[in-house]
Amino acid sequence: MRSFPYPLISAPDLRSPARYLVWLGSLQKATLVAGIVLGSVWMASQAVMPFVLGRAIDDGVIGQDFPALLAWTLALLGLMIVQAASDTATHRAGVSSWLQAAFRSVRLVGHKISRTGDALPTALSTGEVVSTAASDAFRIGEVYEVLTRLAGAAVAWGVVTVLIWQTSPVLGVVVLIGVPVCCALLLFVVRPLQTRQREQREAAGTMTAVGADTVAGLRVLRGIGGEHIFVDRYRVKSAATRDSGMRVARSLADLEASQVFVAGTFSVVFTWVGASLVIAEEITPGELVALYGFSIFLMTPIRAAADSVARFIRAHVGARKVIAVLSVDANVAESTAPVPAPPIGSPLVDERSGLVVGPGLLTAVVSGEPAESAEVLTRLGRFEDGPGAPAVRWGSADLRHVSLADIRDRIVVSEAAPQLFSGPLRRQLDPHAQHDDGAILAALDAASALDILDGLEGGLDHEATERGRSFSGGQRQRLVLARAYLTDAENLLLVEPTSAVDAHTEQRIASRLPSVRTRPGLTTAIVTASPLLLRTMDTVVFLEDGLVSAQGSHQELMESSAAYRDVVIRSE
Structure with missing residues (x-):
């Protein structure tokens, strides 16, 4: 019984595609050997x-020696049995090597996707990432399957050279030199194939990215009448992918034809030289038959070499794409000098802006540029890192040195663009199954989202589609708000949680918020400029040019700050 997935005993070598392929091979040495x-x-x-x-022909037929004929026939039969058994076993080992390498690459890419956060989609398009996991990983695996046949072809070439040398040194030299020369000639056809496959791979990734963007925004595009623009873009990219695929197909056809021509020419020359030796009575008829069989067999190493080169090229291109994904670093990383997380009730302080989110309070953050206030909350949740990142203190601790596990457990940031996944709605709202249905319904009620269940036949068991596309923008926003409530996080940071809902729904959410988040030890900060929410806040912080310029209640700021008043009036 094998345990899956296979363990990764070392970090992948990402210095070059060749090194990555060698590293993968080192993890499956037994299967490869x-x-x-x-x-x-x-x-x-x-x-x-x-x-x-x-x-058998020389000793048994021409020499009329029946025992010799029987012995050579039995030897031939034994070779056939060995060939059939080893062929089956070789195929099984080759496929095992292929799948091990492919699924290890898929696992690495999947792990990188789940751990890198928004750094990966910033660096690479969705189409590139999808194509890497779905296609390139399996092209990488092919190289280990073909390696078994390539090694066998090399051994067979050596065996045939020795056997032919015993018959005719001249033909032995022809085989010893001719087979490598024929393989080298095929490189002139393989080299353009490499360039065209790279172009086709890049075109396919671009097409997939455009398709994913179009599908993701289909509802919005239809609403504004812009669907045809993206369809035309996809049509252009699809045509470019088709044309590049046709160029690759032409190169593959050239390679196949070249294999037949080069190997066939070599076979003809080899047979002609052998026939001349028979006429000159330098070899026997049986040896001529053997030489003819050798000439046919020698096409196998030549074709195996050409096929291996083509697959190595595809694997090299695939490995380059996998490395591009695996080389993307997350925006945050564990500190090399970790410090303990502060006690419950510790304030969050952003030193760049001067914002202090006090414990047990409902704090609103308002700015003339919503992106500024959203950026502040993103920093408080530690979603950016590095030497240039501004310091954020959590109590007396520098947030950059606190364990990410503690931060993610105690500080939850709910962004403005709500995300849902496919699966039962209950699982979307309570991913860790920590709450019963009563608690889930209470959170939905606090987010004014119970009416969403009325339109769902399965209620909490309703199967949500990918990205929650079956829900409207306002419905997704309320569901995500309910999910944020269910985390019961010590520090909950909400970015524009009601921007997509109507005024009546927003009023209900605002009125129910204090009952959800005013328990001792709970701290809440909200980026919003909505008067309905601002009136329920314990304190409001106003930012100008990314810095705190005023702080107080909503009413106090409306009376004392003209800039704040302008921002709030514009949002109404």
Whole structure:
């Protein structure tokens, strides 16, 4: 019984595509060695068969020696059995190597996607990431499957060279030099293939990205009549992908034709030289039959070499794409000098803006530029890091040195763009199954979202579609707010939680917020300019140019700050 997934005993080597492929191979040495040994036995048994057949003709048929004929026939039968068994075992080992490498790459990419946060979509398009996991990882695996056949072909070439040398040193030299030369000639066809495959891969990634963006915004595009613009963009990218695919197909066709031509030419030359030696009575008829069999068999190493090069090229391109994904670093990382998390009730302080989010209070953050106030809350949740990141203190601790596990457990940031995933609605709201239905319904009521369940046949068991596309923007926003409430986080930071709902719904949310978040030890900060929410806040902080310029109740700021008053009036 095998345990999946296979353990990763070392970090991936991302210095180059070749090094990454070597690193993957090092994790499955046993399977690769078994495949290479079995592949060598498989090819070697094929290589010896023409020799045995020639000896059967010379000793048994022409020499009329029945015992010799029977012995060579049995030897031929044994080789056939060995060939069939080793072929099956080689294929199994090769496929195992292929899948191990492919799924290890998929696992690495999946782990990177789930751990990198918004750094990955910032660096790479969605289409690139999807294509890397769905396509490139499996192209990488192909190289380990073909390696078994390539190793076997190399062993068989050596065996055939030795057997032919015993018959004719001249033909031995022809095989020893001719096969590598034929393989080298095919590189002139393979090189353009590499360039065209890279172009096709990039075009496919761009097309996938455009398609994903179009589908994600389809409802909005239809609403503003812009659907045809994105459809035209997708049509152009699709046509470019099709054309690049056709160029790749032409290169592949050229490669196939070149394999047949080069290998066939070599076979003709080899057979002609062998026939000349028979006419000159330098070799026997049985040896001629063996040489003819060798000439046919030698097409196998040539074609195997060409196929291996083509697959190595695809794997190299795929490895480059995987490295591009794995090389993206998260915006935050664990500190090398961690400090303990502060006690419950510690304030959050953003030193750049001067904002202090006090414990047990409902704090609103208002700015003429909403992005400024949203950026402040993002910093308080530690979603950016590095030497240039401003310091944020959580009590007496520097937030950059507190364990990420503690931060994510005790500080929750709910962003303005709500995200839902596919699956039961209950799981969307309570991912860790920590609450019963009563608590979930209470959170939905506090977010004024109970009416959403009325339109769902399955209620909390309703299967949400990807990204919650079956819900309107306002419904998604209220569901996400209920999910944020259910975290019961010590520090809850909400960014524009009611921007997509109507005034009546917003009033209900505002009136119910204090009953949810005013328990001792709970701290809440909200980015909003809505008067309905601002009236329920314990304190309001007004930012100008990213700095705190005024603080007090909503009514106090309306009376004392003209800039604040202008921002609030514009939002009404």
